[in-house]
Amino acid sequence: MDDQLIIDMYFNRDEQAITCTAEKYGRLLRSIAYGILRSHEDSEECENDTYMKTWNIIPPTRPNAFQAFLAKITRNLSLDRYDQMHAAKRGAGEVPLMLDELEECIPDDSASSTDDGSNDEELKRILDKFLETLPSDARKIFMRRYFFGDSVNEISDMFGFGKSKVKMSLSRSRDALKSLLESEGYYG
Amino acid sequence: MAKSDEAKRLLRAMSDVDEKYISEAIGEAVAPKKAVTTKLRRSGITITAIAAVLTVAFLGAVIFINRGSSQTTTEMRDQRDEAYSERDINTDLFYAYGSTMHNDASSADTAEAGAAAAEAEEVEEDSLDGDISYVAPADDASEGDTYALSCIEAEDIDSLCELAGFDLEVPGQAGDSTEQRFFYYFNGIAVVQYFGEDGELICTIRKVKGNINDISGVDFSGTGETTVEVSDYSVTVLTNDDGEMAAFWTHEGYSYSVVPEGDSFTEDDLIALIEDVA
Numbered sequence: 001m002d003d004q005l006i007i008d009m010y011f012n013r014d015e016q017a018i019t020c021t022a023e024k025y026g027r028l029l030r031s032i033a034y035g036i037l038r039s040h041e042d043s044e045e046c047e048n049d050t051y052m053k054t055w056n057i058i059p060p061t062r063p064n065a066f067q068a069f070l071a072k073i074t075r076n077l078s079l080d081r082y083d084q085m086h087a088a089k090r091g092a093g094e095v096p097l098m099l100d101e102l103e104e105c106i107p108d109d110s111a112s113s114t115d116d117g118s119n120d121e122e123l124k125r126i127l128d129k130f131l132e133t134l135p136s137d138a139r140k141i142f143m144r145r146y147f148f149g150d151s152v153n154e155i156s157d158m159f160g161f162g163k164s165k166v167k168m169s170l171s172r173s174r175d176a177l178k179s180l181l182e183s184e185g186y187y188g
Numbered sequence: 189m190a191k192s193d194e195a196k197r198l199l200r201a202m203s204d205v206d207e208k209y210i211s212e213a214i215g216e217a218v219a220p221k222k223a224v225t226t227k228l229r230r231s232g233i234t235i236t237a238i239a240a241v242l243t244v245a246f247l248g249a250v251i252f253i254n255r256g257s258s259q260t261t262t263e264m265r266d267q268r269d270e271a272y273s274e275r276d277i278n279t280d281l282f283y284a285y286g287s288t289m290h291n292d293a294s295s296a297d298t299a300e301a302g303a304a305a306a307e308a309e310e311v312e313e314d315s316l317d318g319d320i321s322y323v324a325p326a327d328d329a330s331e332g333d334t335y336a337l338s339c340i341e342a343e344d345i346d347s348l349c350e351l352a353g354f355d356l357e358v359p360g361q362a363g364d365s366t367e368q369r370f371f372y373y374f375n376g377i378a379v380v381q382y383f384g385e386d387g388e389l390i391c392t393i394r395k396v397k398g399n400i401n402d403i404s405g406v407d408f409s410g411t412g413e414t415t416v417e418v419s420d421y422s423v424t425v426l427t428n429d430d431g432e433m434a435a436f437w438t439h440e441g442y443s444y445s446v447v448p449e450g451d452s453f454t455e456d457d458l459i460a461l462i463e464d465v466a
Contacts, residue, residue: 028214067214068207075203095199102195123197124204131209135431137451143213147202162388164364165452187194 003066010058018051025067029074035149036078037085038093046081050074075147094149101170102146105178107187122186130180134173141166142173342370345380352378354397354442359464362391363452377403391453393465394445399438404445406434416455418462425455433458 001020009017029050033043050073063069082095131139137159144150144158152170156163181187189197342348349356351372358380360368365382372378375396382391394403402424411428423437431451435458437444446461453461 065207065211068210071210071214072203072207076200079200079203098199099192099195102198103191105198106191106194108191120197120201120204123201127201127204128206128209131205136212137431139209140213143202143205143209146199147205147210147213156386161450162384162390163386164384164388164390165450168364168452 007058007062007066010055011062018055021051021054021070022047025070028067029070032071032074032148033078036075036082036093036095042081042085043078046074046077049077053077071147094151098146098149101174104174105181107178107182119186122184126180126184126186127177129184130177133176133180138169138173141169145170339371339373339379342372345370348372348378348380352376352395354378354395355466356380356395357464357466358393359461362393362448362461363457365390389449391446391448391461393447393461395465396443397441398443399441400443401438402436402445403443404434404436404447406432406447416459418459423459423462425458435462437462 001024006017006020006024009020026047029047030040030043033046034040037043037046050070053073054070057073079095086095131142134142141155141159141161144155145152150158152163152166155161155166159166161169340351342351345356345358345368348370356378358368362382364384366385367383367387369381369383370379371381376398377394377396380393381389382393384390392405394405396403404426406426411426414425414427416423416425418437421437421439423435426434432448433451433453433455434447435445444462444465446458446465448458448461
């Protein structure tokens with residue numbers, strides 16, 4: 001079913017919208033949640049939470065890219081759940097590894113920033129600029145790793161690349177992101 | 189804010205990137221894998237190594253495998269020469285490489301070079317274009333048919349040099365490689381391959397005696413070509429649209445090539461490797 005027809009159903013408060021969304025994107029959303037949570041049960045709960053949140057957001061929001069719109073919601077919900085589950089300690093799965101890797105992008109002498117969200121728009125702008133500069137494969141590998149939470153092995157199988165190549169690509173991309181964050185003055 | 193908190197912020201911020209990047213990456217998850225086409229397009233050592241194993245089974249005594257201490261290097265060379273003179277391997281799975289018989293005029297004084305030159309003429313008749321890259325099988329082969337020559341796997345670089353009859357210096361590592369393997373092909377090419385921790389091929393280095401234009405074994409059609417100066421010689425670097433590269437050059441009577449697998453190497457990485465090959 002066309003995404004615009006599904007969105008129209010949300011606008012018409014037709015509950016079939018959720019069923020149609022689940023049929024078309026349920027598997028994707030579960031995979032996104034699983035990439036972060038590494039638990040099927042928790043992934044399904046995040047999937048259901050996504051439908052609830054989507055029902056509450058549409059209308060008035062009318063997303064342009066429905067698939068990506070849903071993916072973002074699921075990802076944020078999964079990260080929220082992850083934080084709740086692992087508030088006191090680092091958990092298992094890919095998130096701790098991803099965080100360790102992303103710390104490489106933070107300069108050692110970075111100035112402390114406040115957590116008031118004022119820099120979030122700037123960070124989004126820099127990330128978009130960074131992704132635009134990456135070669136296509138490197139960008140897709142970076143997104144699969146740090147948006148979807150895929151492991152190096154999973155990315156290797158998905159692309160048909162060797163693990164070394166995936167690791168090297170991610171390492172270079174992190175270096176490039178660090179350079180851009182520094183040159184844009186994000187860390188003072 | 190601590191680095192760990194900044195990393196969390198960065199991870200969160202990934203949720204807000206432009207949707208086109210999310211859609212692009214989702215598409216990758218359902219697209220067919222691409223690597224096999226790339227590897228099959230190249231007349232590479234990997235396919236030839238597999239073909240060499242098949243040759244052992246198919247031809248029996250014609251194929252010689254390094255038996256360690258039970259055969260001396262001289263015995264293996266004699267068997268190699270005999271096998272090479274009986275090259276009736278002709279299955280379309282195999283590929284052949286430029287012949288060491290195509291020596292330049294500077295070595296024509298020796299008897300060995302004379303015999304080599306005679307065979308070079310014979311080979312040249314069979315070659316596709318006179319600038320020998322492939323050698324067609326004898327007898328019932330038709331133009332364009334190719335076949336593989338057998339190889340011996342050497343234990344280490346010193347054994348490889350002994351088999352090849354010339355010195356070869358190579359870097360100890362290429363990229364993230366964890367293993368090296370050494371092959372001597374019966375047409376005189378010495379090959380060193382680098383593998384990653386999962387056994388994936390990372391890079392292939394070749395050396396052969398003689399001035400042959402391109403021994404990389406790579407077929408890059410319609411690609412970019414540049415020349416870079418390394419030490420005191422010029423290196424030709426081919427690059428295709430997928431970012432793959434192949435480098436080859438001649439120096440002091442020998443021909444070389446360095447071919448990284450895939451597009452994980454930059455040109456600087458490639459030059460660094462070339463500088464350590466002699």
